[in-house]
Amino acid sequence: MTSIGGAGMVDWNLAVATATRLVRPGPEISREEAREVVAELRRHAKAAEEHVRSFTRMIPEGTEPEDTPVLVVDRTGWIKANVAGFRELLRPLLEKMEERRGGGAGGAVLGAVGSKVTGVEVGMLLSFLASRVLGQYETFAPATRELPASADGGGRLLLVAPNIVHVERELDVDPHDFRLWVALHEETHRTQFTAVPWLRDHLQGEIQSFLDETDVDPMTFLERLREAVQSLAGGSPEGEEGEDGGRSLVELVQTPAQREILGRLTAVMSLLEGHADYVMDGVGPEVVSSVGEIREKFQQRRARGASRLDQALRKLLGLDAKLRQYRDGERFVRAVVDKVGMDGFNRVWTSPNTLPTKAEIAAPEDWIARVHRKAES
Numbered sequence: 001m002t003s004i005g006g007a008g009m010v011d012w013n014l015a016v017a018t019a020t021r022l023v024r025p026g027p028e029i030s031r032e033e034a035r036e037v038v039a040e041l042r043r044h045a046k047a048a049e050e051h052v053r054s055f056t057r058m059i060p061e062g063t064e065p066e067d068t069p070v071l072v073v074d075r076t077g078w079i080k081a082n083v084a085g086f087r088e089l090l091r092p093l094l095e096k097m098e099e100r101r102g103g104g105a106g107g108a109v110l111g112a113v114g115s116k117v118t119g120v121e122v123g124m125l126l127s128f129l130a131s132r133v134l135g136q137y138e139t140f141a142p143a144t145r146e147l148p149a150s151a152d153g154g155g156r157l158l159l160v161a162p163n164i165v166h167v168e169r170e171l172d173v174d175p176h177d178f179r180l181w182v183a184l185h186e187e188t189h190r191t192q193f194t195a196v197p198w199l200r201d202h203l204q205g206e207i208q209s210f211l212d213e214t215d216v217d218p219m220t221f222l223e224r225l226r227e228a229v230q231s232l233a234g235g236s237p238e239g240e241e242g243e244d245g246g247r248s249l250v251e252l253v254q255t256p257a258q259r260e261i262l263g264r265l266t267a268v269m270s271l272l273e274g275h276a277d278y279v280m281d282g283v284g285p286e287v288v289s290s291v292g293e294i295r296e297k298f299q300q301r302r303a304r305g306a307s308r309l310d311q312a313l314r315k316l317l318g319l320d321a322k323l324r325q326y327r328d329g330e331r332f333v334r335a336v337v338d339k340v341g342m343d344g345f346n347r348v349w350t351s352p353n354t355l356p357t358k359a360e361i362a363a364p365e366d367w368i369a370r371v372h373r374k375a376e377s
Helices: 012-022 031-056 075-089 091-101 105-130 161-171 175-195 199-212 218-232 256-287 291-304 308-317 319-349 358-362 364-376
Strands: 070-073 135-138 156-160
Touching: 012 075, 012 105, 031 070, 031 156, 031 161, 031 175, 031 256, 031 319, 070 075, 075 091, 075 105, 075 135, 075 156, 091 199, 135 175, 156 161, 156 175, 161 175, 161 291, 175 199, 175 256, 175 291, 199 256, 256 291, 256 319, 256 358, 319 358, 319 364, 358 364
Parallel strands: 070 156
Antiparallel strands: 135 156
8 A cells, every 4th residue: 555654545444444334225125136136147147248249249259268257246345346446556646646745735734634534535435436336347356355356367247236226126127138238238348358358458558657647746636536525425515616617536637648648548438338338239139128118218317317416426536428438439339330340340459559549439430441441452
């Protein structure tokens, strides 16, 4: 753990404890029903694997990709998994912030704030997120005693059972269809990373380059984190965004070099999320009889959002950008497949050079011209 004055900058154990204590309880469900949900999600994850491979044609017939575990977790399990990932991924940034602290006034105040306060704040944000995530493919997942990962130390699929049950009830859709529909989306992410060996290292390299370029004052970073917590606690007046117009935590730590890296990361994430949405709907009609109803109600839920407080937190955490990634990426994938077919689209996985740029996500014909016509000339 990064230390300042002998104390960790973030008390990750306290973050887990705080998030676990504050996270909303899941839907009411009997123990027997819970066992049935877990068993069904595991079956759907296995079935989704074959459906996604057949539809995407990303894995050649007769080959077996790297195996990654599928874990059905509760909200606490999701919190523990993500804290482990955050702790590892953010280590370089926290170490850099410690070096920058030096002996200045900001550093002294940061030392006084202490790791426990920061741990509580991180925990409060995680408690907000833990009740909203349906599933997640953890690309950078250090194995723990409770949460295994793939053999090379990265990769596992999480399905958050109480959140899936909560949403299927809220939308009033067929629970069996909805669970398979969610599994198809998350299994697509697992297929992306297991079928494309270079993708994980490429993404990790981009993220680390982004963090290496970060030049943010520790107090400014903590103030932004505290704003998020105040929003969560209702401490900020409704509609008040501050002098900077309500920038997200990600936007706060951008240098010119980072903006370039972030553009590439945004394009990749739009591709991955849009591809997963395209696949779940493409497979859906054959195996999920009520996919039309599910998609319509789920899109309405996304567009509607929740309270002003929820919307403010989404903005601050950058979650509104993630919703745009689903829409923009799905349009890109659909347009390319319509024009050059699935095998033509799959050229996107050839190398980092064939990934779409941020501009190409919005203009699929430019990607087709660059990748296909150049290859054919």
